[in-house]
Amino acid sequence: MSRIGKKPVSLPSGVTASVDGQTVRAKGPKGELTYVVNDEVLVQLGDDGIKVDPRDTSKDARAKWGMSRTMISNILTGVKDGFEKRLEITGVGYRASMQGSKLQLALGFSHDVLYDVPEGIQISVPKPTEIVIVGIDKQRVGQVAAEIREYRGPEPYKGKGVRYAGEKIVRKEGKKK
Known part of the structure; x- marks a missing residue:
């Protein structure tokens, strides 16, 4: 289990995010960024932030789970602070x-x-x-x-x-x- 992937990505204040299929868009005071998540990872926008889960228990899906969560966290930090x-x-x-x-x-x-x-x-x-x-x-x-x-x-x-x-x-x- 990915310890990083389990935690949802919270949205910083002043940043809006949207999830459209496998595409995550973030818009903030510094600009706008998008990230296309791998097909083996499921992304959902919830009340507590963006939740990332593997689609199945394969080794490949679990390997991309934590990385996808970190990449989403990086685009949210980037549009807020840079x-x-x-x-x-x-x-x-x-x-x-x-x-x-x-x-x-x-x-x-x-x-x-x-x-x-x-x-x-x-x-x-x-x-x-x-x-x-x-x-x-x-x-x-x-x-x-x-x-x-x-x-x-x-x-x-x-x-x-x-x-x-x-x-x-x-x-x-x-x-x-």
């Missing part, structure tokens, strides 16, 4: 800046890296060594953060590169004489 990821840049001469609607990164290459900001995502650079990614879709915010980090991930010897805020880098010892 999601945020922070990236830190470490290294001499490594910095970021916004150039119109593009993120410009100086990461030690012979050229600057320009990253097009996708629609529905806002990127701000409060400090040259900090990037803040904000959006209502948790998956897209995480994907954008991963794509930016991928340009120059943190290396284990000096710790230079782009890392998530609060991420611990396991440092290696350099060679000895």
